[in-house]
Amino acid sequence: xxxxxxxxxxxxxxxxxxxxxxxxxxxxxxxxxxxxxxxxxxxxxxxxxxxxxxxxxxxxxxxxxxxxxxxxxxxxxxxxxxxxxxxxxxxxxxxxxxxxxxxxxxxxxxxxxxxxxxxxxxxxxxxxxxxxxxxxxxxxxxxxxxxxxxxxxx
Amino acid sequence: xxxxxxxxxxxxxxxxxxxxxxxxxxxxxxxxxxxxxxxxxxxxxxxxxxxxxxxxxxxxxxxxxxxxxxxxxxxxxxxxxxxxxxxxxxxxxxxxxxxxxxxxxxxxxxxxxxxxxxxxxxxxxxxxxxxxxxxxxxxxxxxxxxxxxxxxxxxxxxxxxxxxxxxxxxxxxxxxxxxxxxxxxxxxxxxxxxxxxxxxxxxxxxxxxxxxxxxxxxxxxxxxxxxxxxxxxxxxxxxxxxxxxxxxxxxxxxxxxxxxxxxxxxxxxxxxxxxxxxxxxxxxxxxxxxxxxxxxxxxxxxxxxxxxxxxxxxxxxxxxxxxxxxxxxxxxxxxxxxxxxxxxxxxxxxxxxxxxxxxxxxxxxxxxxxxxxxxxxxxxxxxxxxxxxxxxxxxxxxxxxxxxxxxxxxxxxxxxxxxxxxxxxxxxxxxxxxxxxxxxxxxxxxxxxxxxxxxxxxxxxxxxxxxxxxxxxxxxxxxxxxxxxxxxxxxxxxxxxxxxxxxxxxxxxxxxxxxxxxxxxxxxxxxxxxxxxxxxxxxxxxxxxxxxxxxxxxxxxxxxxxxxxxxxxxxxxxxxxxxxxxxxxxxxxxxxxxxxxxxxxxxxxxxxxxxxxxxxxxxxxxxxxxxxxxxxxxxxxxxxxxxxxxxxxxxxxxxxxxxx
Numbered sequence: 184x185x186x187x188x189x190x191x192x193x194x195x196x197x198x199x200x201x202x203x204x205x206x207x208x209x210x211x212x213x214x215x216x217x218x219x220x221x222x223x224x225x226x227x228x229x230x231x232x233x234x235x236x237x238x239x240x241x242x243x244x245x246x247x248x249x250x251x252x253x254x255x256x257x258x259x260x261x262x263x264x265x266x267x268x269x270x271x272x273x274x275x276x277x278x279x280x281x282x283x284x285x286x287x288x289x290x291x292x293x294x295x296x297x298x299x300x301x302x303x304x305x306x307x308x309x310x311x312x313x314x315x316x317x318x319x320x321x322x323x324x325x326x327x328x329x330x331x332x333x334x335x336x337x
Numbered sequence: 338x339x340x341x342x343x344x345x346x347x348x349x350x351x352x353x354x355x356x357x358x359x360x361x362x363x364x365x366x367x368x369x370x371x372x373x374x375x376x377x378x379x380x381x382x383x384x385x386x387x388x389x390x391x392x393x394x395x396x397x398x399x400x401x402x403x404x405x406x407x408x409x410x411x412x413x414x415x416x417x418x419x420x421x422x423x424x425x426x427x428x429x430x431x432x433x434x435x436x437x438x439x440x441x442x443x444x445x446x447x448x449x450x451x452x453x454x455x456x457x458x459x460x461x462x463x464x465x466x467x468x469x470x471x472x473x474x475x476x477x478x479x480x481x482x483x484x485x486x487x488x489x490x491x492x493x494x495x496x497x498x499x500x501x502x503x504x505x506x507x508x509x510x511x512x513x514x515x516x517x518x519x520x521x522x523x524x525x526x527x528x529x530x531x532x533x534x535x536x537x538x539x540x541x542x543x544x545x546x547x548x549x550x551x552x553x554x555x556x557x558x559x560x561x562x563x564x565x566x567x568x569x570x571x572x573x574x575x576x577x578x579x580x581x582x583x584x585x586x587x588x589x590x591x592x593x594x595x596x597x598x599x600x601x602x603x604x605x606x607x608x609x610x611x612x613x614x615x616x617x618x619x620x621x622x623x624x625x626x627x628x629x630x631x632x633x634x635x636x637x638x639x640x641x642x643x644x645x646x647x648x649x650x651x652x653x654x655x656x657x658x659x660x661x662x663x664x665x666x667x668x669x670x671x672x673x674x675x676x677x678x679x680x681x682x683x684x685x686x687x688x689x690x691x692x693x694x695x696x697x698x699x700x701x702x703x704x705x706x707x708x709x710x711x712x713x714x715x716x717x718x719x720x721x722x723x724x725x726x727x728x729x730x731x732x733x734x735x736x737x738x739x740x741x742x743x744x745x746x747x748x749x750x751x752x753x754x755x756x757x758x759x760x761x762x763x764x765x766x767x768x769x770x771x772x773x774x775x776x777x778x779x780x781x782x783x784x785x786x787x788x789x790x791x792x793x794x795x796x797x798x799x800x801x802x803x804x805x806x807x808x809x810x811x812x813x814x815x816x817x818x819x820x821x822x823x824x825x826x827x828x829x830x831x832x833x834x835x836x837x838x839x840x841x842x843x844x845x846x847x848x849x850x851x852x853x854x855x856x857x858x859x860x861x862x863x864x865x866x867x868x869x870x871x872x873x874x875x876x877x878x879x880x881x882x883x884x885x886x887x888x889x890x891x892x893x894x895x896x897x898x899x900x901x902x903x904x905x906x907x908x909x910x911x912x913x914x915x916x917x918x919x920x921x922x923x924x925x926x927x928x929x930x931x932x933x934x935x936x937x938x939x940x941x942x943x944x945x946x947x948x949x950x951x952x953x954x955x956x957x958x959x960x961x962x963x964x965x966x967x968x969x970x971x972x973x974x975x976x977x978x979x980x981x982x983x984x985x986x987x988x989x990x991x992x993x994x995x996x997x
Contacts, residue, residue, distance in 0.1 A: 192681050197693045200734075204697045207730045208704055215725035218718065237721055249939050253858045253947045272858050273571070273938035273949045276910075276919040 217287065222264040225290070232290045238266060238298070239285040247280055259284060259296070267295040274301055340405050343393025344484035347434075350386040350441070351474040353379050354467045357444075362464035362532075365457040373456050376463035380448040383470065384441035391425075391438050394483050398425050404490035407431060407483045413496035413915040415886040423507035424497045429631065429647070430483035432510055436627075437473050439511075439518040443547070444470065447522070454543065461529035462522075469521055472654045480647050496915030499887065505565040512558030513585060517623035519551020520592055524620035527613045528662050531669045541603035541612065546974060548599060548616075552592045553970035559585050560963030571921035571936035573951040575850065575959055578727040583706045584626035590699035591619040594692045601688050605750060608685075609673045611692070614666060621659040622699075628652050629706070683753040687745035691738065698734040702727065732786075739793040739844065743800020746833055747807060761807050765799035780853060787852035794844030801838040805830065832973025836966045843962025849931065849955030858938075862945035870952030872926075872933050873897045874906070879946065887913040889922075892937055892946060896926060908935045932956050 219237045220230065230236065243265055246258035254271045257280075268286055278284065278301060288298035357379035364372025397405045398421050401414045411428040412421055420427075426435040444466040451459050477483070500506075526544045530536040562585070567575045576582060595615045601608045628651040679685035705722045713719055743765060747758040773792040777783075808830055809822040855870045863878040877893040891909040895902070908924030926933040931954035938947030 186678060189678065189681070193689060196681075196690070200693050200697050201700075204701050204730065204734060207733055208701055211705075211726045211729035212708070212722075215723065215729065217721045217723060219720060249941070252860045252941075253938070255939075273936060273947055276571075276921055 219285075221261045222259055222266045223261050225266055226264040230290060232292050235287070235289055237285055237287045238268070238296050239283070240266075242278065242280050242282055242284050244280050259286065268298050269295060270298040270301055272299075272301070339393050339396050340402065340484045340486065343390045343397075344482065346386040346390040346393070347474065347478065347482075347484070350383050350390065350437075351471065351478060353383040353386060354470040354474060357383060357467035358464050358471055361460035365460040365464075365532075368457070370456060373460035376460050376467075377448040379467070380441070380444040380463050383467070384438075384445035387434075387438045387441040391434055394431060394434060395422060395425050397484075398422065398431075401494065403492070403494055404486055404488070405483075406485045406487040409487055409491055409494045411497050412494040413886065414493055415914060416497065416502070417885050419504070419507060420497060420502045423501070426510045426514075427497050427501045427507075430477070430481040432514070433473065433477050433481055434483055435511065436514050436518060437470055437477065439514050440466070440470050440473065440521060443519060443522050447525075451543075458526075458529055458533060458540075461532050462525045465525040465528045466521065469525070469658065472657070476647075476650050476654065480650055494915070496886075496913070498916070499911065499913035499918050499920050500569060502886075502913075503565060503569055505561045506569070509558055509561040509565060512554045512561060514558075516551050516553075516555025516558050516592075517585075517588060517626060519547060519554060520588060520595075520616075520620040520623050522547040522551065523595060523616035524658070524662065527616035528665060530613060530673075531662075531665045534669055534672045536609055536613070536673055538603050538606050541599045544616065545596065545599045545603060548592060548596050548619075549970050549974055552589070552596055553967050553974070555585070555589050555592060556963055556970070557967045559589060560960050560967075564960050567956070568923050568925060569920070571923050571949070573854075573856070573923070573934050573936065573949070573953060575956065578705075578724045580706050581630050583702050584629045587699050587702055587706075588619055588622040588626060590695050590702065591615060591622050594695040594699070595619050597688045597691050597695075601685050605679065605685055607679060608689070608692075610670045613670065613673070615692070615696070617659070617662045617666060621655065621662075622703075624651070624655040624658065628655055679750070680752040682748070682755050684745065684748045684750045686753070687741060687748050690741055691745065694734055694738040694741075698731055698738075701730040701734065705730065732790075736790070736793060739790075739797055739840075742797050742837055742840065743803065746804045746830075746837070747800075762796075762800055762803055765803045766796055768799050769793075769795035783852045787848050790848045790852075791845060794841045794848060796841070797844065798838050798841030801834040801841065804837075805834045828976035829973045832969045832971075832976065835969030835972060837969075839962045839965030839967075839969055841962070842958050842965060846955045846958030846960075846962060849958065850953045853954045854956075855952045857950040858947070859950065860941055860945050860947045862941075862943065865945070867948065867950060869933070869950040870931075871898055872903065872952070874935070874950070876946070876948075879940075884911065886915065887911045890937075892924075892935075894924065894935060896933065906933070906935050908937045910937050927957060930954060 217235055217237055219239060220228075222238070222240050224230075225238070238259055240259040240261040243258040243260040246256075246265075246267075248256040253273070254269060255274060256267065256269050258265045258267050260266075268288075270286065270288075285302040286296065286298035287300040287302070288296055291297050357376055360379070361373050361376030364370070364375065394405075394407070396402075397408050398412050399418065401408065401412060401421070403409050407428060407430050408424075411431070412424045416424065424431070426432045444463060447454075447459065447462055447466065451462075454462075523544050526540065526547075530540055559582075562582070563575045566577070567573065595612065598608050598612045598615055602612045628648055631648055631651055705726050708722055709720050743762055744755070744758055747761060748755070769792045772795055773788050776791070777788045805823070805826065808826055809819055811819055814822070857867065857869050859867045861867055861876040863876055865876055867874050867876070873896070875895040875897070877895060879890050879892045882889050882891055889909050889911045891907050894906040894908070896904050896906055904926045906924030906926055909922045911920045911922060912918075913920065921936055924935040931952055934951040934953060936949045936951075938949060940946050
């Protein structure tokens with residue numbers, strides 16, 4: 184093989200692998216992207232039951248009911264609308280009423296949200312950016328804790 | 338007073354770094370030996386000043402000097418000493434100080450150990466290294482000064498996030514940063530080589546040990562983070578494809594590729610342009626990691642309180658260095674002369690395949706990590722890309738890599754004999770398949786991919802052994818001769834075999850825990866039992882106790898298996914005093930077959946407690962594999978041929994071992 188052919192072979196195999204990867208990426212995006220919605224989004228847009236998405240907002244004050252075995256009921260609110268959520272499992276340590284939360288799951292036929300994941304944050308001052316942003320867009324004032332001026336490198 | 342000394346030495350370090358950035362490079366340009374030599378003393382001085390600064394901050398933390406704002410925000414007088422020390426880098430400002438300290442360490446290492454480098458190359462490398470230091474020192478002094486005072490000083494601090502008060506996480510950042518910043522060496526050498534327009538095998542011989550050292554630290558740092566997430570977060574997972582994890586994984590993938598392409602360059606003078614590009618990209622990915630983690634632009638479960646304004650500055654630093662280096666690359670790369678020829682089936686060919694697969698998989702991780710950001714910027718839609726995406730794209734790219742891995746080291750340089758290699762690997766492949774069939778028959782049904790991945794993991798592991806055996810000519814020579822050869826194999830051969838074996842072992846752990854884990858969520862009252870994976874747990878009740886800076890609720894579980902006592906597990910919930918924040922400490926029983934894992938949930942009004950029970954088969958192999966990879970790197974680094982500063986001596990003295 185000449186130098187040119189060898190280089191062609193190298194570049195060719197690189198291109199082949201890269202295009203395989205590109206196809207995989209496109210395919211995976213179609214299959215596995217999860218949208219983020221706020222309770223108001225759910226009220227405004229019709230989201231079909233059984234489609235997986237993330238629901239984010241604040242845990243409504245006084246809404247958490249624990250203790251029916253391992254299932255917990257609570258409501259997520261963006262102060263304009265609220266959605267009831269049921270979750271079976273162990274809640275993260277920093278799950279608290281009035282705190283920002285992101286849950287992932289599906290809408291049930293009755294319009295309540297069945298979560299299989301409740302995202303844990305390691306920092307009580309941390310607010311998921313989607314939640315902070317959508318709350319801001321809707322004119323909800325965030326407490327000083329939401330924009331805490333210090334961070335770590337983990 | 339001591340804080341002011343720290344602040345002052347930080348400013349002095351900046352001044353020295355500015356001089357170090359300008360003088361030696363000018364010296365290299367006009368070929369003035371005295372100007373170039375200035376770089377050496379400047380690098381050492383800069384490092385010394387940074388040490389003083391770092392010690393000053395450490396002193397403030399250890400003595401709980403609450404007139405320093407950073408200490409107030411991140412420490413507390415009740416905190417145990419080790420976490421007062423780790424608190425130094427457990428926050429944004431302090432971790433940046435650690436970052437520039439390591440940057441200075443690497444720079445001064447070039448000055449001290451690089452005497453045999455060509456003077457102009459050394460001067461340019463030190464100049465580029467100093468320019469990175471200047472950028473970060475300016476960033477620190479203007480936006481994140483760790484020595485800022487507060488008046489009046491509060492009585493006590495706010496404390497460190499309790500979840501960071503953990504031994505594995507105390508040492509996770511130093512290793513991670515040593516990895517990130519270590520890649521700055523490869524970057525500085527690449528840019529220096531582009532400035533000179535000349536590059537040869539000696540360049541790669543220099544860059545490789547530094548890249549290897551950085552890679553080792555990064556490997557261990559990532560593994561520590563994963564181990565910590567596993568036992569501290571109480572979800573029993575070891576990897577979440579979270580943006581922050583990806584931010585550290587991308588430089589690792591690129592760095593691994595760099596390690597291998599630098600090998601081709603060192604041995605065969607081929608792939609020069611690609612290696613330079615990879616060196617630039619690897620460090621750029623490290624900078625991007627810093628940006629992603631600190632800016633908070635991505636939703637991450639590991640993101641701590643972050644500051645978008647500072648993120649912009651880090652982004653600009655990243656754009657400047659990446660953009661500048663790539664522009665230089667576009668301008669000068671054509672001038673680099675290409676080296677040795679090789680056939681597609683050869684050691685070089687294998688390493689090219691490794692590079693292509695690693696960099697493409699790195700690109701898919703990058704796409705998955707940044708896509709939500711791009712989509713939100715363009716359409717305003719908020720999405721998240723989770724583990725299914727990465728599993729669908731990353732795993733298919735890793736399978737061929739794992740399959741090809743045992744072939745690589747056995748192929749000859751220039752032109753390889755793939756059939757001969759396949760024959761030598763037949764035993765390894767046969768054992769791997771046989772072993773998998775036996776184990777699959779014993780464990781019962783799982784995902785179809787699991788046995789394939791397990792067989793590949795075993796193939797990589799046995800392939801590494803085959804590599805060593807065939808280098809020592811097992812079967813071809815007498816037993817005594819074989820043993821003599823085993824002992825005298827170069828350490829780099831052992832390093833390669835160990836690192837590859839570590840990957841194989843890690844794959845086994847990943848397959849075991851991903852495909853065969855059992856999870857159960859139950860609510861138990863004292864006296865009740867639960868069963869998971871053949872273990873029976875008897876819940877005996879919860880006792881409150883007190884730790885140094887927290888109160889704790891400890892649950893007691895008697896674990897039995899087929900009626901025989903196994904162990905007592907004590908999972909707990911802690912409530913820290915400052916800041917008042919709860920954490921979950923999992924109870925873990927480690928056996929050869931896997932980990933029994935118990936995490937406490939909420940207490941039930943009825944007097945019971947919710948529990949998460951797991952059995953994670955082989956999960957420990959993941960971290961054991963990472964440690965073996967680290968050891969492999971260390972063994973390789975101790976090879977005389979690779980040792981820092983060795984290149985010239987090795988050339989002048991006939992080598993006792995054949996070159997390959």
